Amino acid sequence: MSWISARRLNRLGMLNMNRRNVDYIGRYNERSSYPLVDNKLRTKLAVREYGVKTPKLLQVVRQQHEISHFREMASELDGFAIKPAKGSGGKGITVISGRDGDEFIKGSGARESSEVLERHLSNILAGLYSLAGTPDVAIVESLVQCIPSLARYSFEGVPDIRIVVFQGYPVMAMLRLATKASDGKANLHQGAIGVGLNIGTGNSLNAVQFNRPAILHPDTGLALENIRIEDWETMLEMASRCYEATGLGYMGVDLVVDAKEGPLLLELNARPGLAIQMANGCGLLPRLKHIESLKRLHFSPAERAQYAMTTFDQS
Template sequence: MNWISPFRLKRAGMLSMNRRNVGYIGRYNERSSYPLVDNKLKTKLIAAEYDVPTPRLLQVVRQQHEISHFRELVDELDGFAIKPAKGSGGKGITVITRRDGDDYIKASGAPVTLETLERHLSNILAGLYSLGGTPDVAIVESLVQPAADLAKCSFQGVPDIRIVVFQGYPVMAMLRLATTDSDGKANLHQGAVGVGLDIATGHSLNAVQFNRAIHLHPDTGLALGNIAIENWRQMLEMASRCYEATGLGYMGVDLVVDAIEGPLLLELNARPGLAIQMANGEGLLPRLRTIEQLKRFHLTPEERVAYAIKAFARPIQQN
């Protein structure tokens, strides 16, 4: 696995936060499209219209009195996920993987009671996790059972894949793996591992935790240099279709691979973070400029994916 220091990465075209905010988010993302990605419920509904599958929706809790229906629902479930519709950065997401008597076991292994989950729902409705603290709704989804080849890479939590999409073209990707530090969640700023992926093949490149290069998963000891994502082209095309679904020119598309359902859209992000560059050992800016310089854009997701695979494939390293 090759590693590029932050200094060399800057010289190699690292996209800075200011340039991202002004030159890409501000320039290519219409404000009118933000509600589609800032609200997970709206994301699920619009994704379905564009044949992008998502985890099955079990319940939407909009009012405090509806929390009583949640008790009835989960009485027959072993696993599920609770999410604030307008949460960000993984805040407020609770993943339950199994039951142990009257307790519900989180992805981190910690037990919680039904009463604790009901209070959590109440806090979501009050806006505790939403952008700006505005009142929110809670989503209860089916539990994603990660495909075995990816499940072994993560620690307790479900691994996911972030693909940055620019003007409908997938330009950079990484695998995010949960750790003890991240409490079973795949959020890099909380301590998850980011593994850069070759956009052409879905094979692992570099890996980072807290922006430092690593070669082994800190909890499992698994080597991170020989991971390959199955159904990779399908996932790229799913990410590309989100451009038509939302109209957003610059976004992060988060996908998971379910053992039965296959690739699923987890959520969209109109302000994707920049750590993906560290995970890839390469700056985003040259790839974004390549797309900006196209004389004619490709009209279909399949055409855009084919172009990205050809344009951004990593050269084969000679031993």
């Protein structure tokens, strides 16, 4: 990066990785809290105590001999998701959206047998997808059925909302839409679209793919400029509650909107990426500094969510 471009980014209030790591992750995140957010099962159990809903837990597979119970459990299900508890970046997640006889149908349309899924569970337990290659636990969750108003924008995968929370305050948010390039996953570095969201309203601001402006979704062809997230204030309050549940001062909260259950927490991230700034067209630093300057932090999650909506509204 040239000296001139660095100055321009600084004017925009862009948070860079070094500053994020030292001034925010290092300063505000206790190392003792990391195992909680790096483990999806522990996260689910922790946030439940604070009124944050997650997809229904159908089965936990901790030992190889427990895999034999999977086929019986899944025999009555049309859809579910298998996840490694300590996986990252979407690795090891298998989503089943239907079945045809003895075969399970993935979101991509591919078909898998019970034997293949059981082998996948075995690989999860062996640590194939865990952060450090250590033995893991597999969890089977109910399938998220995204509300149609959002599902139509995404290619195959379920769209999710990433909210960056600092000291319990939601400070920036984006909608992540899967694309063919991202293989149906909502990971921006793989080619998903990031749509910046106005904290004040839940309305879309602008969008990027591979850090370049995007006007239309490349696969659905839909315009990305007039998207509105339902139950927005509820989602901000849910994100804020995760502060009490984890004690993390700086984190990413990933939510989805289920057609029946409403907003649900997917997972937490103690090291959220910085592409959310590109999606929003503005930097995190001014908002983070504003929260740091508060003489008295608001006590309840609802108060913090309301304060963020008023203070960071870009209407």
